[in-house]
Amino acid sequence: MKAINLFNHWVDLGKDEGMEVNHTPSVNHMLHLIPSNILDSQFSFLDIGCGNGWVVKKMSSFKNCIRSVGVDGAEKMIKKAILKDEKSEYLVLDINEIKHYHEDFDIIFSMEVFYYLKNPKKTIQYVFNNLLNKDGFFIMGIDHYLENKQSLIWPQDLRVHMHTYSISQWEGIMKAVGFTNVSSFQFGKNKDWAGTLILSGKKL
Numbered sequence: 001m002k003a004i005n006l007f008n009h010w011v012d013l014g015k016d017e018g019m020e021v022n023h024t025p026s027v028n029h030m031l032h033l034i035p036s037n038i039l040d041s042q043f044s045f046l047d048i049g050c051g052n053g054w055v056v057k058k059m060s061s062f063k064n065c066i067r068s069v070g071v072d073g074a075e076k077m078i079k080k081a082i083l084k085d086e087k088s089e090y091l092v093l094d095i096n097e098i099k100h101y102h103e104d105f106d107i108i109f110s111m112e113v114f115y116y117l118k119n120p121k122k123t124i125q126y127v128f129n130n131l132l133n134k135d136g137f138f139i140m141g142i143d144h145y146l147e148n149k150q151s152l153i154w155p156q157d158l159r160v161h162m163h164t165y166s167i168s169q170w171e172g173i174m175k176a177v178g179f180t181n182v183s184s185f186q187f188g189k190n191k192d193w194a195g196t197l198i199l200s201g202k203k204l
């Protein structure tokens with residue numbers, strides 16, 4: 001099944017709200033990692049695979065946020081986002097076709113999306129080259145990766161293709177596309193759960 005179809009169905013089941021609850025601790029941690037020099041002046045924000053838009057809405061309430069945008073391929077997610085948030089901008093977009101998207105942002109964020117994509121490296125390269133401003137910050141979180149053993153059954157359970165990369169493979173992609181200050185951190189790690197893998201980098 002295509003990930004976008006799965007997540008359209010999840011809106012019918014109200015599961016987008018479950019993701020909001022489950023992802024909040026990791027996302028709050030990610031938002032705290034955004035450098036203060038970016039947040040202290042006017043900034044623009046993009047959420048890639050924004051689901052029902054809850055992070056986009058949250059960022060739009062920051063005092064220096066001049067533009068907050070969410071893109072997602074699931075039409076029902078975007079419809080729900082627009083209903084809940086009139087202030088921000090939302091767009092239905094298949095991220096595998098992101099080369100047709102031409103905008104620029106100071107902060108680019110993504111939670112639980114990149115391993116679903118056809119070619120994560122190509123997309124991250126496009127983000128770096130074409131969507132992120134100079135001195136901008138990219139941060140993404142993922143729960144499905146090689147070291148998080150509990151997540152390895154998900155492709156089979158959900159019948160959706162996922163890239164199962166190791167932490168060092170994800171770090172390698174970030175460095176190879178040109179990010180500096182690449183950092184990775186496993187948030188919320190315990191004995192059965194390796195945590196949300198948070199990767200971030202700057203564009204100099």
Ligand SMILES: C[S@@+](CC[C@H](N)C(=O)[O-])C[C@H]1O[C@@H](n2cnc3c(N)ncnc32)[C@H](O)[C@@H]1O
Nearest residue numbers: 003007019049050051072073074094095111112
């Ligand atoms: C696990 S959900 C996370 C949603 C949101 N980031 C959150 O934390 O609540 C993954 C999201 O990625 C979107 N997605 C997956 N593959 C996509 C693609 N190729 N193009 C656009 N969106 C995609 C899905 O529609 C879904 O909303």
